[in-house]
Amino acid sequence: MAQYTYDEQGFNFYYFLISVLSLCLVPVSIKTFYSLYKAGAGKSTDICQCQTCQKERKNAIDVKPSAAKKLLASPKFLFLVIGWIAVVLLTMQVANAEVKSVTWDPYEILGISEGVGLADIKKTFKKLSLIYHPDKAKVGEERENEERFIDITKAYKVLTDDDTRKNYEEFGHPDGKQSFTMGVALPKGLVEGNGFFVLSFYALAFGLGLPYFIAQWWYKSRRLTKDKILNKTMGLYVKELKENDGFKEIIYILSGSKEFEEAANVRAGEDKQLNAVNNGIAEELENRLGEKFDRLGETVPAYRRKARTLLYAYFLRVDVQAKGSKTLLKDQRFIVDKTIHLLQGLMQIATVKQWLGTTCTLMELQQQILQATYPGEPSIKQLPHITNALLRKYYRSKRVHVTTVQQLCAMSETERKQLLKPLSDSDYLDVMEVAHRIPKLTVKKAVFKVIGDKIITTGAIITFILKLKNGEVTSVEASNKDHEEHEEEEEDEAIVSPDDEKKDPNAKALPMAHTPFYPNEKKPCWWIFLGDPKVNRILVPHKKVTDIVDEQTIKIPFPGPPKPGVYTFSLFVKSDTYLGTDILQNIKLKVQDPADLPQEDEVDDSISEPEEDSIAGQMKMMREQGFATALAGGSKDKKDEKDDSDSDSSEDEADYVTESDSDNDK
Secondary structure, three states, X not given: OOXXXXXXXXXXXXHHHHHHHHHXXXXXXXXXXXXXXXXXXHHOOOOOOOHHHHHHHHHHHHHOOOHHXXXXXXXXXXXXXXXXXXXXHHHXXXXXXXXXXXXXXXXXXXXXXXXXXXXXXXXXXXXXXXXXXXXXXXXXXXXXXXXXXXXXXXXHHHHHOHHHHHHHHHHOOOOOOOOEEEEEOOOHHHHOOOHHHHHHHHHHHHHHHHHHHHHHHHHHHHHEOOOOOEHHHHHHHHHHOOOOOOHHHHHHHHHOOHHHHHHOOOOOOHHHHHHHHHHHHHHHHHHHHOOOOOOOOOOOOHHHHHHHHHHHHHHXXXXXXXXXXXHHHHHHHXXXXXXXXXXXXXXXXXXXXXXXXXXXXXXXXXXXXXXXXXXXXXXXXXXXXOOHHHHHHHHHHHOOOOOOHHHHHHOOHHHHHHHOOOOOHHHHHHHHHHHHHOOOEEEEEEEEEEOOEOOOEOOOEEEEEEEEEEOOOOOOOOOOHHHXXXXXXXXXXHHOOOXXXXXXXXXXXOOOOOOOOOOOOOOOEEEEEEEEOOOOEEEEEEEEEEOOOOEEEEEEEEEOOOOOEEXXXXXXXXXXOOOOOOEEEEEEEEEEOHHHOOOOOOOOOOOOOOOOOOHHXXXXXXXXXXXXXXXXXXXXXXXXXXXXXXXXXXXXXXXHHHHHHHHHHO
């Protein structure tokens, strides 16, 4: 029979609670502190310290609290605090609790020590029997004496029987080795008088709560794509995105994202504020670019009109808070930040359909979002303190248009100071610091190669090798001839593993980008792909790279064209952060017929003949010429047979070549 112990005091229940709470609290705590660590580490990065970035960063703190403040105000923090307090209290309860022993000990019952003789056991039993026998009990103590007498008798029988005593001493039980089970019960203080509430709690927790949370997790996982975009939003993108869509059409598509309906819908009383923002947008478009702002009608959902308005206001740098409220500014920051993520969904669709123009428009749209500039405006406006009024004033005096950062950097110091004359010395330093902060890439080398072949043939897997140099960073380049001679060999070796791009572990990372109006910090990256503008098609999908500090070699494998000829591709290197830094360069790919491959040199891979006097030589002769010839020492007959064998092999080889040629002719 199994030994069963029921935990009536609920002592083991505390262990159960500590285990369950720890399983929940430990991973949540690790994840939370890791998020705080990442947020703190991001602040220590080399971020832009210009006056505009510092000002906007300070304003963002008022609208969007820090990660620590956000955590303190979240239900997760309350759960962590209460949970860890409960673990501490339960641990103290377990540490200070007294566990009552339920072990049945015959020696303790008889009041004797282990190892006593049989005579002493009988003597003790007789003495206790005279005291606790039921017939000798006092009035009112009959029941207690009876129970005590039963224990004494049972203990006496166990210790006087040799087999039973041996089982007890070896296994702790008179019947031998026993199985052991234990029940975990709730504490009596929790159950007594509260049975209904305990059962109700269990019903709510396991009957309703657990299925509800599982259903919520399943619903959320099913409604999102692997890129964390709502399936309804992706369905809308597939339906509305067209091949020739421009800036306005894409903004309209983005504003219809279901994420904006769920998190930034129109609130009560926001219609007047949004109308004021629309008026500001219309005025800015008219004054800057002479365009008319098309307002959406009432048939368009309110959330879509709001998202579109806030996006236009962001591009034109219209102060939403001045015309609306702090809540409206918070919604604008959410929409702008979410738009960067949603653009990846649109880009996936355009890439799958190989739409070159649409893909370029989407990439340029991300640049415009990060720099808060409207299409058609000069890219020099991404620098701090550069305004349309400053540019117009310089144009009227010098009759020279300066529209790009590259033009500003190429100017002489005198001309540059003349352009930026209205700015203070600190503002001038801000402009130049950000101008030099922007990476300036140039193509150092762009070639096509095939592993193991000197030419490119039809159907081969081609590796496009692109070497980019950041012109802003100077590096010490070796000028000896040996380096130049071995450069091609190093690149050929690199093709063997196209995905293994070697990077110097000691190389410095690029600083964070200058994005004063974007709600978060951003590291500069680049998209690299091949396309054909004549047919508006992407030929090789884009690859994203980052941290091009000095030089970096990018390798992109792709299947070659099926027909021989000379193909003209366009190389696109597009920044995902800065305007006016893209590279567009035509490169040619010559594809030849496989028959043009040069013949490979014959390699002698035969094994050297063993010496005739050696054991290996004797064994070889026995195999080829028979045992008798080997004993004869391999005379002239051996040579004749060898010549015959060579002639036979030559005839066989001639027959193989002829057959192969005939097959080719067929």
